[in-house]
Amino acid sequence: MEPISFPQVKPPQPGQAVRVEVKGTLVAVFNVGGELRAIGEKCTHRGGPLEKGPVTGHVVTCPWHGSQFNLDTGEVVRGPATVPEPTFRVRIENNVLVVDAP
Numbered sequence: 001m002e003p004i005s006f007p008q009v010k011p012p013q014p015g016q017a018v019r020v021e022v023k024g025t026l027v028a029v030f031n032v033g034g035e036l037r038a039i040g041e042k043c044t045h046r047g048g049p050l051e052k053g054p055v056t057g058h059v060v061t062c063p064w065h066g067s068q069f070n071l072d073t074g075e076v077v078r079g080p081a082t083v084p085e086p087t088f089r090v091r092i093e094n095n096v097l098v099v100d101a102p
């Protein structure tokens, strides 16, 4: 794994999400009650923007057709999506957002 730093991106506050690009892959980073989680940003159904989806607990809902993904595992909680999202290790180091590229 290769850590990628994003000094230009403000880390998300609780309840917020940001989108970053990790080696050509869009990644959505969520702050869930003070803990960061990162999964693929494009919904595996038809590419909806998961960064903009509402989060309930540790589940994000795609704003386009309502697929739900677990932010801890990337697993599909509810369709129409059938393919899980990739997950990424994410953290703050010296106030800078860091995401591990697979």
Ligand code: FES
Pocket (backbone or CB within 6 Å): 043, 044, 045, 046, 047, 048, 062, 063, 064, 065, 066, 067, 079, 080, 081
């Ligand atoms: S694009 Fe996300 S549910 Fe269809």
